[in-house]
Amino acid sequence: MNERSARRVARLAEVLAERGSLRLAEAASLCGVSPMTIRRDLAASDGELVLMGGYLVRAADPRYAPVYDLDDQRDRQAAAKRALCRKAAARVEEGDTLFIDCGTTLAPLVAELAGYRELTVVTYALNVASAVARHPGLRLVLLGGLYHPASQSFESDGVDAAVGRLAINRAFLSAAGVHPRHGLSCFHFHEVAPKRAAIAAAGERILVVDATKLGVIRPARFGALDDIDLLISDAESETSPLVEPREE
Structure with a gap:
């Protein structure tokens, strides 16, 4: 991941810590890039942020944990x-x-x-x-x-x-x-x-x-x-x- 991608992911992580979730389009607008760029940033990141149903969330947030038994x-x-x-x-x-x-x-x-x-x-x-x-x-x-x-x-x-x-x-x-x-x-x-x-x-x-x-x-x-x-x-x-x- 390059430096600009890392900055975008870090910025989004800060926002999600406060808001919980962001629409993909909203996240792209916040960073001044396209939704595809955000997708590429996530693919290159360490998995801290994930997409669920068109929303960006933190993988560690218990509200969005995809595990159920x-x-x-x-x-x-x-x-x-x-x-x-x-x-x-x-x-x-x-x-x-x-x-x-x-x-x-x-x-x-x-x-x-x-x-x-x-x-x-x-x-x-x-x-x-x-x-x-x-x-x-x-x-x-x-x-x-x-x-x-x-x-x-x-x-x-x-x-x-x-x-x-x-x-x-x-x-x-x-x-x-x-x-x-x-x-x-x-x-x-x-x-x-x-x-x-x-x-x-x-x-x-x-x-x-x-x-x-x-x-x-x-x-x-x-x-x-x-x-x-x-x-x-x-x-x-x-x-x-x-x-x-x-x-x-």
């Missing part, structure tokens, strides 16, 4: 997730068809549904499907395909059509990031299609997240805040944390 996440915020799922279950009515997203946040929701006798659960998550299968009163629709062990979820090219054929009363959605400007995001790009399909198909879209997800951006964007009808969170205020990014 369901087993690692299982016990994090476990009590909060159970409490959130109890709130979410209050929205369910006998006879509903529910979409339940992947991840660990919504896994406790299945236990809250055990007393129902006329519910259908649609999911692409193996951990959710396994829990539903233990309750004979619940009908299971598993959206299959290529299995991803890290998230215990399935990927299929036909998920849009499969979900579109279903009349879903309520979609319970999870997110790894909820940001006022950048919307709803997750770690894995294969999760985007089923999440978007559920948002499009459901009569009510319910986002269930603990407070640690608010103000955070993850690599794969799947929606905007106005795609959601109801936010269930353990934040002090369920809407105000979405106005500004969370301070780290």
Whole structure:
């Protein structure tokens, strides 16, 4: 890397330390060069700065860390997730068809549904499907395909059509990031299609997240805040944390 490139990267690193993220075009304008030049600077650098979905971020910033493993996440915020799922279950009515997203946040929701006798659960998550299968009163629709062990979820090219054929009363959605400007995001790009399909198909879209997800951006964007009808969170205020990014 030449001296001018190093100065540009150092300048951008200082800005990102304060702001968290920059659009690529904004970073180029700040440095008085083209976006391609910024891309070349990053390619020649030591990896301190990276591009995610058109945004420049610091690789070490925990808000944008692209690492996720369901087993690692299982016990994090476990009590909060159970409490959130109890709130979410209050929205369910006998006879509903529910979409339940992947991840660990919504896994406790299945236990809250055990007393129902006329519910259908649609999911692409193996951990959710396994829990539903233990309750004979619940009908299971598993959206299959290529299995991803890290998230215990399935990927299929036909998920849009499969979900579109279903009349879903309520979609319970999870997110790894909820940001006022950048919307709803997750770690894995294969999760985007089923999440978007559920948002499009459901009569009510319910986002269930603990407070640690608010103000955070993850690599794969799947929606905007106005795609959601109801936010269930353990934040002090369920809407105000979405106005500004969370301070780290």
